[in-house]
Amino acid sequence: MRHRLKDVAERAGVSVKTVSNVVNGYQHVRADTRARVEAAIAELNYRPNLSARNLRKGRTGVIALAVPELDIPYFAELARHVVTAAAEHGWTVLIDQTGGGPEQERKAASGIGDHMIDGLIFSPLALTADDLAGLDGMPMVLLGERVDHGPADHVVVDNVAAAREITAHLVGLGRRRIAAIGSQRTPEGASARLRLAGYTAALADAGIAYDERLVAPAPAWHRADGAAAMRHLLSTGVRPDAVFCFNDTLALGALRALHEAGLRVPDDVAVAGFDDIEDGRFSIPTLSTVAPDKERIARLAVELLANRLTADPETPPRELVAPHRLALRESAPPR
Amino acid sequence: MRHRLKDVAERAGVSVKTVSNVVNGYQHVRADTRARVEAAIAELNYRPNLSARNLRKGRTGVIALAVPELDIPYFAELARHVVTAAAEHGWTVLIDQTGGGPEQERKAASGIGDHMIDGLIFSPLALTADDLAGLDGMPMVLLGERVDHGPADHVVVDNVAAAREITAHLVGLGRRRIAAIGSQRTPEGASARLRLAGYTAALADAGIAYDERLVAPAPAWHRADGAAAMRHLLSTGVRPDAVFCFNDTLALGALRALHEAGLRVPDDVAVAGFDDIEDGRFSIPTLSTVAPDKERIARLAVELLANRLTADPETPPRELVAPHRLALRESAPPR
DNA sequence: CTTGGTTTGTACAACGTTGTAAGCAACGAT
DNA sequence: ATCGTTGCTTACAACGTTGTACAAACCAAG
Numbered sequence: 135m136r137h138r139l140k141d142v143a144e145r146a147g148v149s150v151k152t153v154s155n156v157v158n159g160y161q162h163v164r165a166d167t168r169a170r171v172e173a174a175i176a177e178l179n180y181r182p183n184l185s186a187r188n189l190r191k192g193r194t195g196v197i198a199l200a201v202p203e204l205d206i207p208y209f210a211e212l213a214r215h216v217v218t219a220a221a222e223h224g225w226t227v228l229i230d231q232t233g234g235g236p237e238q239e240r241k242a243a244s245g246i247g248d249h250m251i252d253g254l255i256f257s258p259l260a261l262t263a264d265d266l267a268g269l270d271g272m273p274m275v276l277l278g279e280r281v282d283h284g285p286a287d288h289v290v291v292d293n294v295a296a297a298r299e300i301t302a303h304l305v306g307l308g309r310r311r312i313a314a315i316g317s318q319r320t321p322e323g324a325s326a327r328l329r330l331a332g333y334t335a336a337l338a339d340a341g342i343a344y345d346e347r348l349v350a351p352a353p354a355w356h357r358a359d360g361a362a363a364m365r366h367l368l369s370t371g372v373r374p375d376a377v378f379c380f381n382d383t384l385a386l387g388a389l390r391a392l393h394e395a396g397l398r399v400p401d402d403v404a405v406a407g408f409d410d411i412e413d414g415r416f417s418i419p420t421l422s423t424v425a426p427d428k429e430r431i432a433r434l435a436v437e438l439l440a441n442r443l444t445a446d447p448e449t450p451p452r453e454l455v456a457p458h459r460l461a462l463r464e465s466a467p468p469r
Numbered sequence: 470m471r472h473r474l475k476d477v478a479e480r481a482g483v484s485v486k487t488v489s490n491v492v493n494g495y496q497h498v499r500a501d502t503r504a505r506v507e508a509a510i511a512e513l514n515y516r517p518n519l520s521a522r523n524l525r526k527g528r529t530g531v532i533a534l535a536v537p538e539l540d541i542p543y544f545a546e547l548a549r550h551v552v553t554a555a556a557e558h559g560w561t562v563l564i565d566q567t568g569g570g571p572e573q574e575r576k577a578a579s580g581i582g583d584h585m586i587d588g589l590i591f592s593p594l595a596l597t598a599d600d601l602a603g604l605d606g607m608p609m610v611l612l613g614e615r616v617d618h619g620p621a622d623h624v625v626v627d628n629v630a631a632a633r634e635i636t637a638h639l640v641g642l643g644r645r646r647i648a649a650i651g652s653q654r655t656p657e658g659a660s661a662r663l664r665l666a667g668y669t670a671a672l673a674d675a676g677i678a679y680d681e682r683l684v685a686p687a688p689a690w691h692r693a694d695g696a697a698a699m700r701h702l703l704s705t706g707v708r709p710d711a712v713f714c715f716n717d718t719l720a721l722g723a724l725r726a727l728h729e730a731g732l733r734v735p736d737d738v739a740v741a742g743f744d745d746i747e748d749g750r751f752s753i754p755t756l757s758t759v760a761p762d763k764e765r766i767a768r769l770a771v772e773l774l775a776n777r778l779t780a781d782p783e784t785p786p787r788e789l790v791a792p793h794r795l796a797l798r799e800s801a802p803p804r
Numbered sequence: 805c806t807t808g809g810t811t812t813g814t815a816c817a818a819c820g821t822t823g824t825a826a827g828c829a830a831c832g833a834t
Numbered sequence: 835a836t837c838g839t840t841g842c843t844t845a846c847a848a849c850g851t852t853g854t855a856c857a858a859a860c861c862a863a864g
Contacts, residue, residue, distance in 0.1 A: 138820060141600045141847050162841055183528065183584040186820035188520040198564070203549065205747065208544040214538065217566045228531070229564040231552045248533070249518040249850090250585075389752045412540065416692040416754045440840050453832060462525040464575070473850060484814050497811055521850035524819050584820090706843060 137178040146174040159259060172264040178235055188249075196226045196252045197439060201314065202234035202259050206356075207411040208381065208428075209257070212277075213431030216255060223440055225252070234322070236260035253439045259322045273442045275435045279324045288453040291426040296458045297332025298339070300406045300424050301378050305340040305459060306469055307404055309376035313348040313358040314386060315363045316380025329380045329408065333396060347372045352384055360387025368395050375403060376466065381406035382414050382423055389417060389465065419464030431456040472513040481509035487771045490516060523584075531561045532774060532785065533586045537569035542746040543647040543716065543763075544592070547612075550767030551590060556774055560587075569657070571595035588774045608777045610770045614659045622773040624787040626761040628660060631686050631793045632667025633674070635741045635759050636713050638795060640675040641804055642739055644711035647672065648683040650698045650723060651690055651715025664715045664743065682707045687719055695722025704731050704743075710738055717742035717749045717758055724752060724800065737800040754799035766791040 135183035139157075143150045154173040157245055163171075174180075186192045194313060199216050201209040217227045228251060232238045239261045253273035274286045279293055301302060304312050314333045318326035334344055347370060350363040360379055364387065367374060385407030392399055399405050399419055407423040414421030434454050442449075462468040474492075478485045483502060490498055491506040498506075509515075509729035523529045534551050536544040552562045563586060567573045574596045577589075578798030588608035609621045614628055639647050653661040663704055669679055680688045681709050682705060695714055699722065702709060713718035734754050742749060742758040749756030769789050777784075797803040 139822095140820080150820090151822075151845080152843060155843090158822080162843090164842065167842080181584075181822050183524070185520050185523040185584050187822080188820090189524050189851085190516070190821045192849075195522065204539075204552070205542065205549045206543070207540065207545075210540040213564075214540045214566060217539070226563065227567070228561070229548075229552075229562070231549060237744040249516075249520050250529075312636060326791075357747065361751065384746075386751050390755075392837090393753045412692065413721075413748055416696065416721050418725060418728045420725075434670075434820085477849080485850090486815080486852075487813060493852080499812065502812080521819090522852080524821085524849090525851045527819075584850085644838095755809090759843050779810090 137180045138183070139180075141173045142171065142178055142180050145178065146171045153387070159457055170468075172248045173224060173409055175205055192375055194250055194252055195224060196251045198228045198230050198254045200230040200232050200239070200254060200256045200258075202232055202257065202418070204229065206383065207413060211411060212257075212428050212432060213242050213427045216409065218231075219429075219436040221435045222382060223254040223436060225436075228230070234257075234259040244308050253443055255435045255439060257286070273439060275438045275442070277431065277435060279328055285451060287442055287451050289434045289438065289456055290453065291431070291433050291456050291458050293328035294335065294409070295377070296424045296426070297380075298334075298336040300408070300422070301333045301336035302339065303422070303462065304376040304404055304406060305336060305342070307400075308374070309404055310332055310342055311345075311348065311374045311398075312342070312376040312378060313367055313372070313374035314378050315350045315360055315367070316352045316384050317349050317353060318353075345372070349407065355381045355384050357383045357387035357390070358459040360384030361391040362387070364388040364391035368392075368397075377403060377405050379405065379407045382409040382411045382421060384466070385421055385423070386413060386417055389419070389421070399465050400467060406466045412459050415463070416467075422460070422462045422464075424468035425461040426427055426458045427456050472515045474515075475726045476514050477506065477509045477513055479632070480513065481506045490532070491496040493697045500653075503799050509563035512747050525531070529585055529587050530559060531563050531586050532771075533563045533565055533577075533589045535567050535574070535589060535591045535593075536564040537567055537592065539564070542748060543744045546746060547592075547763050547767060549698060550764045551771065554764075554768045554771040554775055558771060560771075568595075569594040588778055590770045590774060596615070601714070608774060610773045610777065611768065614663055620784050620786060624769045624773065624791055625788065626766070626791050626793050628635055628663035628668040629670065630662040631712070631761070632715075633671045633741070634667075635757070635795055636671035637666045637674065638757070638797065639711040639713060639801055640671060642711070642735075642801060644739055645677055646680075646683065647711040647713060648685065648702055648707070648709035649713050649718050650695055651687045651714070652683045652684050653686060653688075661715055666715055674782045680707070683709055687715075689715045690719050691754070692718045692722035695719030696726040697722070698725035700730070703732075711735075712738060712740050714740065715743045717744040717756060719793060720756055720758070720800070721748060721765070722781045723753055724754070724756070734800050735802060740760065745796050749796075750798070752800075757795070757797045758792055758801070761793045761794040762791050 139150045139153050142153045142228050150169060153171050154399060156168050158277050197220055199213060213229055215322055220227045240260050255275045257277040276286050276288045279290050314330060316326055317330050319352055337344055352363050354358040355426060385405055388405055389399060390402055407421050408424035411424045414423055436458060474485045474488045477488045483506060485617045488506050491503055508636060527726055532555055534548060537546060543598055555562045563575050567577045574593050576695060590610045592612040611621050614625050647687045651661055652665050672679055685702050687698050712723055714723055720740055723740055724734060726740055732738055742756050745760035760767040769791060773787060
């Protein structure tokens with residue numbers, strides 16, 4: 135049922151290598167030979183055994199994308215862009231879901247089908263630069279901010295600047311009691327720290343005192359956490375007139391909690407998020423957010439990986455910053 | 470940098486095969502030999518070359534999941550469950566995004582890294598039973614309703630019954646002018662046809678006349694399509710008092726359009742969806758929907774594939790029906 | 805000390821592919 | 835006629851692994 139080069143060769147009456155040459159588009163094959171071989175290939179419905187080809191070539195044509203969770207919209211959207219960008223380089227993408235735990239991430243970084251993939255695009259939550267330094271040379275591009283100045287190529291968004299801009303926008307709407315949702319003290323919370331820094335910087339710019347009671351932690355960044363954090367803020371009586379949520383799913387949860395509390399958005403409380411996921415364009419109200427250029431992030435990551443695969447392994451790691459913009463919608467409208 | 474069995478063997482002073490035996494947990498290796506080999510493996514940080522192993526064994530330990538689009542929440546959630554279920558069988562999942570076009574789907578079905586995967590879980594939009602019949606024996610499990618009684622194992626939800634139940638629920642709320650959003654006349658619209666059949670059956674059960682003007686087509690099933698279809702329904706003056714959307718993203722779009730039109734949900738118009746995606750639990754209002762058991766779907770698919778891989782290839786294809794239930798929330802609350 | 809069975813280790817050949825080197829025509833230039 | 839050149843094809847070896855067959859070492863019992 136499943137045929138090999140040898141079968142095709144016998145049928146076409148040529149050597150195995152000639153068939154291989156036809157399959158790989160080698161130039162110097164006479165037209166009639168090529169035709170005979172192609173006919174044989176078609177008749178037998180031959181397709182090459184990639185394991186064998188990989189073994190021989192040392193390349194697989196597969197790269198892996200490792201993300202914490204697939205059903206977080208940000209990662210799903212990112213995955214789509216990575217798949218598209220990788221296809222342009224002739225790569226298939228194997229998507230790995232790490233769950234975000236340190237052990238699984240370590241395994242993903244070092245292990246995913248070793249020798250089955252040419253390289254890895256990795257969005258770590260738990261791993262540190264030290265963890266990664268211990269890994270031997272799997273070509274790797276990191277996404278996100280967890281590992282600063284680590285041993286690998288890196289694509290980031292300027293989290294501090296972006297958070298500062300969106301917070302400044304809330305200030306510009308005349309809000310003064312601006313809450314933040316999503317702070318984290320764990321080592322996994324690198325994004326949280328940077329976004330919090332942007333938030334405090336914007337408050338300082340505006341001469342607004344930092345009020346610890348307005349900063350709500352969120353263990354994860356799911357909708358349920360955002361709703362819980364918002365409820366908590368409301369219950370403590372601090373009465374914010376705006377909230378900056380560290381990502382969009384938190385913000386969607388916050389919108390829900392505000393709705394349940396009978397508060398109007400943006401009239402009573404303005405809400406802003408981060409990520410610009412599709413949901414936020416249709417939520418009620420639509421969501422103002424920081425829009426990182428996800429397509430660019432994916433494209434840069436794939437290109438860094440492509441370079442890394444051909445470059446001298448001693449080439450120092452590069453860090454590229456992807457652009458972002460503010461997407462201002464109903465929940466914190468433009469002035 | 471990257472070591473082979475041979476390197477480990479030399480270092481441990483044994484033959485290549487003995488190392489292989491240790492790696493594969495073969496029983497009859499003396500304890501001290503095993504220890505020496507394991508030490509050598511650790512020192513060299515050896516890891517097997519899977520391409521070579523696959524070539525030798527004819528199995529890769531990788532299965533593929535092919536879905537139309539990754540950033541459709543339903544597929545993202547499904548993907549997560551498939552990855553989890555596959556992990557329990559020791560499989561890695563390669564996720565392929567087909568885009569839903571017939572050509573790409575054919576390629577996915579026949580081609581994805583041929584010999585790189587042991588089997589395929591496939592959620593086709595465009596392919597027909599005939600298309601699939603032409604493919605030689607890639608072990609395959611189909612998801613969804615596109616290919617009835619096709620040549621492959623199949624996991625489905627009872628779309629007609631589910632659509633009938635949720636429509637009946639709208640009837641039970643006293644609604645009489647119940648619209649449907651998401652109909653499709655293309656061959657890709659198999660789900661649409663089944664859900665429409667359930668809708669009309671429920672209307673008939675209740676003695677409500679079918680009104681063609683209440684049925685709005687949607688070219689794709691994204692939020693934007695749902696919003697556009699809802700706007701269209703409102704603009705024609707047919708004034709529905711309920712809408713059954715053929716999936717949740719359509720419903721979220723419809724909620725948005727109703728909000729923009731100043732109509733209250735569920736007071737003026739009740740809304741129901743299909744899929745039970747995470748978004749619908751936090752939307753404003755929260756969404757009543759059909760909840761297919763996605764975890765079960767994933768688990769059944771993986772098990773069917775596992776059986777298919779060990780079974781006699783002549784075993785007739787099986788079709789399993791995954792359960793569903795109604796998740797009734799604010800947009801069309803329980804009575 | 806042989807016999808016979810079990811345990812432990814080895815050598816070799818495959819899996820299907822492609823790179824290398826080389827062979828064999830046919831050709832024009834010497 | 836002889837010598838490269840060029841075009842086309844082939845045989846062979848390798849990629850790193852594991853299954854098969856077998857040899858060596860061990861052990862217990864006769």
